[in-house]
Structures are given as structure tokens and as C-alpha cells.
Amino acid sequence: MAGESLPSWTSTLADAAACGAAFAGAGALAAFMTEPDVTRGRRIAALAAILALLPAALAFSIARSGL
Numbered sequence: 001m002a003g004e005s006l007p008s009w010t011s012t013l014a015d016a017a018a019c020g021a022a023f024a025g026a027g028a029l030a031a032f033m034t035e036p037d038v039t040r041g042r043r044i045a046a047l048a049a050i051l052a053l054l055p056a057a058l059a060f061s062i063a064r065s066g067l
Contacts, residue, residue: 029046031049032046033046
């Protein structure tokens with residue numbers, strides 16, 4: 001039953017490491033954004049940085065797939 005929920009494709013070790021790093025980064029960002037001592041300006045700066053990374057991630061994904 002557990003094997004059915006896993007993806008059917010094989011992943012390289014680099015893909016697994018990148019996925020782990022992405023989830024670790026997301027967790028760190030969530031911890032930062034929910035910390036009560038963080039000022040509003042720093043939260044807005046973090047949000048702006050994340051929004052700026054979205055087009056870069058899309059461009060990287062398109063370049064990697066060869067489109």
C-alpha cells in the first residue's frame with residue numbers, strides 16, 4: 001500500500017537532495033514569518049524576496065526541460 005503512493009519514476013540523489021533543501025528552506029521561512037519578534041518590514045522583505053524567486057524558478061524549470 002505504501003508503494004502505491006510513491007512516484008513511479010526514479011529520482012537521482014541530486015533530485016532528492018534538492019527536494020530536501022527546498023523543504024528545509026520552506027520550513028525555515030515559515031518559522032521566520034511566524035516568529036512574533038520579527039518586524040513587519042522584515043516580513044514584507046522576505047515576502048518580496050520569495051515573490052522575486054518565482055519567475056527565476058519558472059525560467060530555470062523551462063530551461064531545464066528544454067522548452
